[in-house]
Amino acid sequence: MKPTNQLGASISDIEVFAADLDLQQAAAIYREHGCLVVRSLMNAYIDAMYNDIMRTLDIAISQLDQAEKAPDGWRTPNGSLFIPAPEGYERDKQVYVVGIDYYTSGAFLQAALDAKALDIVEAILGPNIELFGQGQSLVKEPVGGFPKILHQDSAYFEHKYEGPVAILNYVVDTDVQRGALHVVPGSHRIGQLQHIDTFSHLGLDEDEWPWEAAIPVEGQAGDAIFFHVRTVHGSKPNFSDKPRQVFINRYRRPDDYVTIRGFTVANRVEAEKQAQEARKTNAQRGLMVRGFRT
């Protein structure tokens, strides 16, 4: 039986195949459901991304004795973020964010510039597109690697206009046991939801948004999951015996910008008070990957 979420969509409603891509159909799925799975979109980059992510992680692990304490974990000199590991793990820290980005990995930047991916983003956002952020890679270490409970990214970075389109890409074959992404199709249309402080930072109340509200997107290395900044999503722990690597590229209209940023309920409330004063500054300009900035 295919998993179906509360809003009635199933995985077949949100998936297309890179080899047989209809851009308008893909954009229509994204607009309706706030998410889109494009099978095999990133196949060309997977080997290189796997190598670069694991190389970065190896360096990070070798730097753990130099890691600086951060409020929620430790940061190594190469920019990787670690959090406490579950009991019984081989280390007392497990990686959370791997310090790889467009400045350290050519494969990462090439993946962000993939023509077919940008064609889809253009069909969604229009002809002018900038990068938001510098790329991000998350690794769930095996045997209990961190969960991220259901949430909207807009809780962390609400935007003035459409907001960023995120593309989360599987670097390895990923099933539910290994920490597959869960999405709630259609949730991008219900507005900004009230988040609460959780062990995985801002998240939705699990009584109101249980995992059963979402559908798991299992997939193979190279599958890409597009999702709207307001689409509810998250992932369970990695209970497999192998790590789960993903990388994320984000894109937005060049005139778009963050109006509210927060990481706790308290600092988001404070940020909401300043939202009207938010403006696009030069520091917020991303590299143009399509079109022109006027």
Added chain:
Amino acid sequence: MNADLLSEQQILGSLVLTACEKKEEVTRVVTEKETVIQKETVVQEKVVTATQLRS
């Protein structure tokens, strides 16, 4: 004479302060989501006073 000496000390103090004013780059990385937007380097103006320098 004392007035001249005081003036020289004031000038010297001013030069030390000027030399010690600097911009310090502080990159904050706290949470997974914060890494997305905080890759923008936060430049903080930090004035190091002569007192801080001595301590």
